[in-house]
Amino acid sequence: MIMADAERIPGFNTLAVHAGAKPDPTTGARATPIYQTTSFVFDDVEHAASLFGLQAFGNIYTRIGNPTNAVLEERVAALEGGTAALAVASGHAAQVVVMQTLLMPGDEFIASKKLYGGSINQFNHAFKSFGWNVVWADPDDIASFEAAVSPKTKAIFIESIANPGGVITDIEAIGKIARKANVPLIVDNTLATPYLCKPIEFGADIVVHSLTKFLGGHGNSIGGIIVDAGTFNWSRDKKYPMLCEPRPEYSGIVLHETFGNFAFAIACRVLGLRDLGPALSPFNAFLISTGIETLPLRMQRHCDNALAVATWLASRPEVAWVSYPGLPSDKYHALAEKYVPKGAGAVMTVGLKGGFEAGVKLVSNVKLFSHVANIGDTKSLIIHPASTTHKQLSDAQKVQAGAGPDVVRLSIGIEDKEDIIADLELGLTAK
Amino acid sequence: MNHDSYPDAYIRGILNTVKTIAMVGISPKENRPSYFVFKYFLERGKRMIPVNPGQTGKDILGQKVYARLADIPEPVDMVDIFRASEFVLPVVQEALALKPLPQVIWMQLQIRNDEAASLAEAAGVKVVMNRCPKIEYGRLSSEISWMGINSRTLSSKRAQNLGTGFQRMGLGQGKKEEPSGS
Ligand SMILES: Cc1ncc(COP(=O)(O)O)c(C=O)c1O
Numbered sequence: 368m369i370m371a372d373a374e375r376i377p378g379f380n381t382l383a384v385h386a387g388a389k390p391d392p393t394t395g396a397r398a399t400p401i402y403q404t405t406s407f408v409f410d411d412v413e414h415a416a417s418l419f420g421l422q423a424f425g426n427i428y429t430r431i432g433n434p435t436n437a438v439l440e441e442r443v444a445a446l447e448g449g450t451a452a453l454a455v456a457s458g459h460a461a462q463v464v465v466m467q468t469l470l471m472p473g474d475e476f477i478a479s480k481k482l483y484g485g486s487i488n489q490f491n492h493a494f495k496s497f498g499w500n501v502v503w504a505d506p507d508d509i510a511s512f513e514a515a516v517s518p519k520t521k522a523i524f525i526e527s528i529a530n531p532g533g534v535i536t537d538i539e540a541i542g543k544i545a546r547k548a549n550v551p552l553i554v555d556n557t558l559a560t561p562y563l564c565k566p567i568e569f570g571a572d573i574v575v576h577s578l579t580k581f582l583g584g585h586g587n588s589i590g591g592i593i594v595d596a597g598t599f600n601w602s603r604d605k606k607y608p609m610l611c612e613p614r615p616e617y618s619g620i621v622l623h624e625t626f627g628n629f630a631f632a633i634a635c636r637v638l639g640l641r642d643l644g645p646a647l648s649p650f651n652a653f654l655i656s657t658g659i660e661t662l663p664l665r666m667q668r669h670c671d672n673a674l675a676v677a678t679w680l681a682s683r684p685e686v687a688w689v690s691y692p693g694l695p696s697d698k699y700h701a702l703a704e705k706y707v708p709k710g711a712g713a714v715m716t717v718g719l720k721g722g723f724e725a726g727v728k729l730v731s732n733v734k735l736f737s738h739v740a741n742i743g744d745t746k747s748l749i750i751h752p753a754s755t756t757h758k759q760l761s762d763a764q765k766v767q768a769g770a771g772p773d774v775v776r777l778s779i780g781i782e783d784k785e786d787i788i789a790d791l792e793l794g795l796t797a798k
Numbered sequence: 799m800n801h802d803s804y805p806d807a808y809i810r811g812i813l814n815t816v817k818t819i820a821m822v823g824i825s826p827k828e829n830r831p832s833y834f835v836f837k838y839f840l841e842r843g844k845r846m847i848p849v850n851p852g853q854t855g856k857d858i859l860g861q862k863v864y865a866r867l868a869d870i871p872e873p874v875d876m877v878d879i880f881r882a883s884e885f886v887l888p889v890v891q892e893a894l895a896l897k898p899l900p901q902v903i904w905m906q907l908q909i910r911n912d913e914a915a916s917l918a919e920a921a922g923v924k925v926v927m928n929r930c931p932k933i934e935y936g937r938l939s940s941e942i943s944w945m946g947i948n949s950r951t952l953s954s955k956r957a958q959n960l961g962t963g964f965q966r967m968g969l970g971q972g973k974k975e976e977p978s979g980s
Binding site for chain 2: 377381382385386387389390391392393395407408409410411413414417418420421422423424425426432434436437438440441444445449450451452453454613617618619620621624625627629632633636
C-alpha cells in the first residue's frame with residue numbers, strides 16, 4: 368500500500384484538509400494560492416532542458432501542470448490511497464485521457480452497462496470513432512465480464528455506485544476478473560467519493576472522478592481527475608506501449624521503468640494531457656480543493672438525508688418503487704453494506720405510479736429542489752432522465768441504465784431533511 | 799532496519815548527510831533512469847562519481863568514470879547501485895572493503911538483496927533498498943508534489959527553496975527531527 372512508508376498514517380478528515388497543501392514556499396500563504404498563470408520561468412537553460420526531458424520535477428506550462436492543480440491532485444491521490452493523480456478539465460476528459468493512454472485503434476475495453484448516460488454515449492460514439500471498441504457487460508451478472516474478455520481487451524470500466532440507478536457494483540469480483548485477464552480495472556468513483564468507498568482497496572488500478580459532483584461539492588466548477596493506484600504492472604505483457612516502450616516524444620524514455628508505481632499518472636500527464644489538451648483551470652482547482660476540505664462532513668449529511676428521504680418516499684402512495692441501496696429492502700443493500708457502509712450516497716431514482724406525466728409534474732412543482740442536469744451539489748437537485756440526460760439512449764438502453772420514462776432522479780442536498788421531504792410532498796401532491 | 803518500510807526521518811537523514819555519491823551501473827545514455835538520478839543530484843550540489851567498467855576513462859556529465867569502487871581516489875559517503883538484485887552482493891562486498899567505509903549503501907527501485915543488506919548493516923553501514931533517491935528527495939522536499947504525486951507528507955511549515963532558483967527545493971524542513979551525528 369501507498370502509505371507504507373509513513374510513520375503514522377493521518378486520518379481521512381486530516382488528509383481532506385491538509386494533503387497536498389503545505390504553506391506556499393515563496394510567500395508562506397496558508398490558503399492555496401491560485402496560480403493564475405500560463406507559464407513558469409525556468410531557473411536557467413539547463414533547468415529548462417531537465418524539465419522538458421522529464422529529468423526534474425517542476426512547472427513549465429499550465430496545460431501540463433500548475434501548482435494549484437497539483438494541490439488538488441495530491442489531495443485526491445491521498446484520499447483514494449493512490450500514488451499520484453492528474454486533474455483535467457472534466458470527468459469526461461479524464462475518461463478520454465485514461466483510454467487514450469491504454470488503447471490503440473482496434474483495441475477493446477469492457478464496460479458495465481450500468482453507467483452515467485453521458486459515459487454510455489461517450490463509449491458508444493466518440494470512442495468508437497477513435498477505434499476504441501466498448502464491449503458491454505452486466506454488473507448483475509459478473510460472469511458476463513469474464514465472457515467479454517478477448518485478446519484485444521485492454522481495460523475494464525465500472526462505476527462504484529452507478530448513476531442514476533443506485534446500483535452498487537461488485538468491485539472486488541470484477542477486479543479478480545481484471546487481474547486474471549491482466550488488464551487494469553478502472554473505477555469511476557464519482558457518486559461514492561473516497562469518503563464512502565476506496566476502490567483501490569478492492570482491486571481498482573485506476574480511479575476516475577467527475578470532480579464536478581461531490582468532491583467539488585458546490586456545483587460551481589467542472590473538473591475531472593485520474594488517480595493511479597500504482598498497482599498495475601505495465602511492462603508484463605508489453606500490451607501498453609505508452610508505458611512500456613521507449614517514447615519518441617521524450618528521446619526514448621520508458622515511462623514505467625523511469626517512474627515506477629506512478630508511471631500511469633505521468634503518462635496521462637506528459638502524453639495524454641500534453642497532447643490532447645484538456646487542462647483544468649487553476650481557479651476551478653482552487654474551488655474544488657476548498658470543497659474537498661469539507662467532503663467528510665458534507666458526504667455524511669448527504670447520505671443521512673438521502674436515507675431519510677428514500678425511507679419516506681418508499682412509504683408514499685404516489686411512489687411505485689425507490690431505488691436506493693441504503694434501504695434494507697433494496698436489491699443492492701448487501702453490496703452497499705460491503706462497499707459503502709457509511710452510507711449509500713445522495714443519488715436515488717424513484718419510479719412514479721403516474722409514469723412520465725407524474726415525473727414532469729413533480730419536477731415542475733417542487734420549490735426547493737432545482738431542476739438541473741447535475742448531481743452532487745449542496746442543494747437538492749431533481750431531473751427526469753428520460754427526457755434529459757438519458758434522452759439520446761434507445762428505450763431499451765434507458766431501461767437498462769435505470770432511466771425509464773417513469774423514473775425521476777434525485778440528488779439529495781445538505782439542507783434540513785424536513786424541508787427536503789416537505790418539498791417533495793408538495794411536488795407529489797400538487798394538482 | 800525494516801526494509802519494507804523506511805521512516806521518512808531515516809531517508810531524510812541520509813539524503814541530507816551524504817555529500818559524495820558513487821553510482822555503480824550508471825548508463826551514459828541520457829534517457830536512462832540512472833542518468834536522470836545522477837544529473838538530478840549533481841544539480842543539487844552532490845559530488846557524483848560514475849562507476850561503470852564499460853565506460854572507464856570517459857566522462858559522464860563532466861565527471862570521470864571509474865571501473866570499480868576501489869579505483870575511486872577519494873572517500874565516498876554513499877554507494878548507489880543500479881544493478882539487478884542478483885549482481886548486488888559483489889558490489890556490496892567491494893563497497894565494504896573501501897577505506898573509509900561508506901555510510902550508506904542504496905539499491906534502486908526493484909533492487910533488493912537481503913543477504914548483501916545484512917552484511918552491510920553488520921559493518922555499521924545504513925542500507926536502503928528498492929527505492930529511488932531522486933523520488934525520495936523529490937517527495938521529502940515537496941518538489942515531487944508539483945507532479946501531482948502523493949508525497950505522503952503533511953506539514954504546516956513551508957517547503958524550503960534550495961536557493962539556486964525558484965523550482966529546486968531543499969530538504970531543510972524537518973532537519974530538527976533527524977538523529978544527531980548521523
Ligand atoms: C458517474 C459520472 N461519471 C462521469 C461524469 C462526467 O463528468 P463531467 O460532467 O465532469 O465531464 C458524470 C457527470 O454527470 C458522472 O455522473
